[in-house]
Amino acid sequence: MDQPGAMPVDDVVAVIIRRLADQQRVVPAYIVRDAIEATLRRRSAEIGLVPLDVAEELINGFCSGAAVPEDDADTMPAVLSGDETGRLMTALGLAVHVAAFNLDRDRLRVAQILNGAAAAMVALGSGARAAYADGTSAVLLSPATLRTVRTTVIGVLQGIQDRGWQARHLDQAGTTALFGGVLDMLGAVP
Structure with missing residues (x-):
């Protein structure tokens, strides 16, 4: 009834x-x-x-917590080197690895991490292919992709630090350094 x-x-x-x-x-x-x-x-x-x-x-x-999507129509894409693109791909791969280990603990957050990482990896791969086709190493990425990478990396760090996510199988200092370096790099990228 x-x-x-x-x-x-x-x-x-x-x-x-x-x-x-x-x-x-x-x-x-x-x-x-x-x-x-x-x-x-x-x-x-x-x-x-x-x-x-x-x-x-x-x-x-x-x-809650989701801001209104930013309008990037008038914003120039970021230009990343092959090394910077590789660092982002490595961080996203590590984010997927850590998130997958915590699927049973925090399914909603893990799904958001996996979704963000997948979207960013597709954009990075597409940018790298376009750079290769142009004969350059300059990978162009939208501000939205950079925000997605940043949000994904921050989400994994918060999972490890604040939510008790398991990451003991990894080198904690190396993992934190990689994520921190990526976040520092993204802070410097327009």
Whole structure:
């Protein structure tokens, strides 16, 4: 029987997915569903209809923190050397590696990291191919790609430092130095 003032979990998931898409963020529905169900389980033993106040809290919680996408139409692309492009690819590969080890711990954050890393690697690969075709080593990247790399690297560092992500199988100092170096480099790139 329907409860007045309540939403099915599927409807809450659909609203979150739609709002995230409006913010240019793509998260698989199963990740959102898992996170919602885990939250509801912590609050009560039953996962059924979600009271409107709880649904609103979940929707706002999932969709907050994302800024309005920046307009890069008048911004020149960044020009990276082959070495700088390689450093970004290495950092993104390491980010995927660390995130994959923590999939069972933090599925929503890991999905965001993997999505960002994949998008940035596609852009980096495309830029490197275009540079090769032009006979140059200058890789052109959009500001949006650089923001994605920055967000991805910061997300992994926060996962390791603040969220208890497992990374003990890696050299902690080397991992932190690589990520820090990439962030320093991105701070210097327009």
